[in-house]
Amino acid sequence: MNVVEVKHPLISHKMGLLRTHDISVKAFRELVSEIGSLLTFEATRDLPLEDTTTASWQGDITTQQLAGKKLTLVPILRAGLGLNEGVLSIIPCARVSVVGLYRNEETLEPVPYFEKLTSDLDKRVALVVDPMLATGGSMVATIDLLKKQGVKDIKAMVLVAAPEGIQALEEAHPDVTLYTASVDEKLNEQGYILPGLGDAGDKIFGTK
Ligand code: PRP
Ligand code: URA
Numbered sequence: 001m002n003v004v005e006v007k008h009p010l011i012s013h014k015m016g017l018l019r020t021h022d023i024s025v026k027a028f029r030e031l032v033s034e035i036g037s038l039l040t041f042e043a044t045r046d047l048p049l050e051d052t053t054t055a056s057w058q059g060d061i062t063t064q065q066l067a068g069k070k071l072t073l074v075p076i077l078r079a080g081l082g083l084n085e086g087v088l089s090i091i092p093c094a095r096v097s098v099v100g101l102y103r104n105e106e107t108l109e110p111v112p113y114f115e116k117l118t119s120d121l122d123k124r125v126a127l128v129v130d131p132m133l134a135t136g137g138s139m140v141a142t143i144d145l146l147k148k149q150g151v152k153d154i155k156a157m158v159l160v161a162a163p164e165g166i167q168a169l170e171e172a173h174p175d176v177t178l179y180t181a182s183v184d185e186k187l188n189e190q191g192y193i194l195p196g197l198g199d200a201g202d203k204i205f206g207t208k
Helices: 009-018 026-044 079-090 137-148 164-172 199-204
Strands: 004-005 048-054 061-065 072-077 098-103 110-116 125-129 152-163 179-184
Touching: 004 125, 009 026, 009 110, 009 164, 009 179, 026 079, 048 110, 072 079, 072 137, 079 125, 098 137, 110 137, 125 137, 125 164, 137 152, 137 164, 152 164, 164 179
Parallel strands: 004 179, 072 098, 072 125, 125 152, 152 179
Antiparallel strands: 048 061, 098 110
16 A cells, blocks of 8 residues: 655644644644645645646637546545545535544444445545544545445545554555555554544544
């Protein structure tokens, strides 16, 4: 599996701010969205293009546009929703397929509770987003579900990835490329990423 840890001064700066203890819900949300936009720029670098004709001020010229059906963004509820705005700010025509999973706090196994997918999934690139890749269970289950629907071209995008989650994703889905702002050290006994962000969903939604 290809793992791209996206290195950019703006991402490093914003990730530092995001890790601040007692950060406000507003600041956390804004930073997640901004980092999401920056990662999307990298994750979409290889999207295919096709030639088209544009009526310009000097008559018809050949330009390029994204080829094929529109990409589907796949936020994993709940915390993945925090990345929607940032991704859609630069891919405004993307379709959104929502998958709801939560981690059982004892077993750390993903528990599915919702799915609403866009049509023609077999013809679209899917960009699966979640702030955290911890054990990898939620991402693996979401990609299992998308592959069952015929999706062939899948990219995963997270803010923080644990080595344990990367290994699990690699074993289950070696064809998927993972884009992340940071590969952190490890998981603690409760399955939280160290140093990580704490509970990303709670910080985005202001719950506890
Ligand atoms: C968090 C996070 C991921 C998952 C990562 O969601 O947003 O979806 O855990 O852990 P994993 O890699 O071990 O599966 P959580 O279950 O806390 O739900 P929430 O998004 O509703 O807060
Ligand atoms: N989910 C989170 O929100 N944070 C972690 O560190 C692991 C799973």
